[in-house]
Amino acid sequence: MTLGAPDSHARPLAGVRVLALEQMQALPYATQLLARLGADVVKIEPPSGDSGRGSRPAMADPEGRPVGATFLRNNFGKRSLCVDLKDPRGRDLVLALAPRFDVIAENSKAGAMSRLGLGYDDIARVHPAGIYVSVSGFGNTVPTPYGSWPAFAPIVEAMSGIYEMKREGDDPPRVAPVGALGDIGAALFATIGVLAALRHRETTGRGQYVDIAMLDSVIAMTDIVSNFWSMGLRGGDTGPLIMHGFRAKDGWFILQVGREQHFAKLADLIGHPEWKTDPRLSTRQGWVDHLEPVLRPAIESWSAPHTKIEACQLLGRAGIAAGPCLSDEELVTDPHIRARDMLVALPRTDGVAQPVLTPGNPVRLSAHTPPPETRPPWLGEHTETVLAAELGLSPTALADLRAGGVIS
Template identity: 80%
Template structure:
């Protein structure tokens, strides 16, 4: 299923090794201490790990990252649930279990912080500050740290939503995109593309981290990178506010063909927004007269006559073609079109295989079908793609990290474990 760029089968992720935490890559030598959960930050730190950073993930004893409890799930070698959200966001990391609510656990994290370039968290706004692990606390022991917060509504600017919890669909709804795409009295389509609010925030967090590291290279100073999920989604759904400001209302787009059309085996999407492209479409579907039809002389005319004129002709042309064949013909004519693929079709897609965009994570509970996790979309000509490493089991690297980084003895680790400070 996951295949490499040369067409061969992609290797399954190897075991993360405490003695060799960094797999190499452009960020080799960069170290991240991640107090994270679910997806908004873990996706960002996984991307950094895939680019070569050493990411140590701090999880609470017992349940661990709340993403482990998501469904569907598999079980790890110890019989504990490992949910889909965790599996797709934590490749290549090491896991340390520390109770941050215990002062001794907080002190362990503050002792670790100076050994890392980046300290990152995605708790509810203000939560880390109340635990004594906010930016000021970390900067006091490590002034050069890049401290990153990802939260629903941000930490550094007063907002009426500061105290609210947030998941991706919440901020997606607040961005206006749900209402823009809702029709009639139908309810909004919630999470139509998965966790856009999480992944969008993660990508902006990654950009902020890389910029802060570059700034530190020049000045020697760390800083606070504050990412709000709502800000990130508003940036990604820019058409909502931009088009409103230019006179469009209720999700209306500018006049162009941007619609789905039916072929013999399903649907494809076609975008035509320029007159020369409309002429190519007219010729391809056998309607050259469109280019001289006064009703279709403007882009608004295309939209006005989509259902009574354009759609019947386009779908009549496509009726004898599969969606893939229709898109191939449209592409050959210089028109942008793509088939609407099912989940199984995406898994088998030749582009996805060629680019190695699915990583197989073998299951540890006797199920033959491996878990498929999206691969790394960042390709760099001077940096080979590092081998993927499986997600860590809960607390798998606690002893090794605390012993290697802080010099804690076996007796000290045993005492902390006995008191529930680590696990």
């Protein structure tokens, strides 16, 4: 997918305006998704910038300041307003801006915005119809023993039980095995909450508080931990099915067989029809019990002459679910990824030829043709234009605020 300027494509959330006091990924991914669906998102950053700008790896912006990977992949289509919220004048700017926006969103540590005078009650006083969204580690509206804890994605992922469920023997937990599950999961639930609150406001005229806890979100996404425990499975047991990795000529592929009819198809495909009448393999538990001594050698003998893609193609034609384990290079050149336009190429501004690749928009709507992506904003790039347009501040007033360190 290429970058370009905003255009007039019909967009599902056109007219929705979001004021985002955000950092890192849990909320920025949500507001980026809203922007990709047509919302106008203005991002408020402190003078030092969103902490995601300080992540590594990084590239340099046109002024030589580092812009980290976390920021680059979560802020397409936004404008950046740089305000010192710790200065009462900065807080007052946000309170003056809030009534001009449909959604006011923040993802600071629980209670931080209230201490700055920008919590839900503060915003609701000046904008009763506003939708206020908080994304935090453990939520803002219900007392919890973890309420004062800072949180990043791996923290809540660990607390969801999935790390311990997947840990083997005395090995340490494998941290962040799927990237930022805790961040993206919370972002998706925040987006759903915003859409529901917008619909509620259409019918009632009232705003409300959308409170998202990252831990709650990950518990929802790692549902097997509590569900399987309640049904008698312990110690990471996921039940009797084949859901394992197998070797092919050039790497690994994943095979999932959980139904008898699929096991029969597998037996026929790899040349072992006798498995269908083998009493050792007559139950799903038997498949698991005999995976290493019987099934794996036969499956990998069959797949050895094939590439992992070829093996999965043959399995798929037989009606058996399988997928190759792609390397990073294989992923970025994959024909599916290219056909679905799922990578955005962001040209670098520091002389490096290889563009920065970030995921595109996974939401495809038949009545919406996505316009070209617009790059993430440089720090404070839109501060003066936003304040002049929204609040009518004069050049003199803006210069005074800038001189006082309130804006930058």
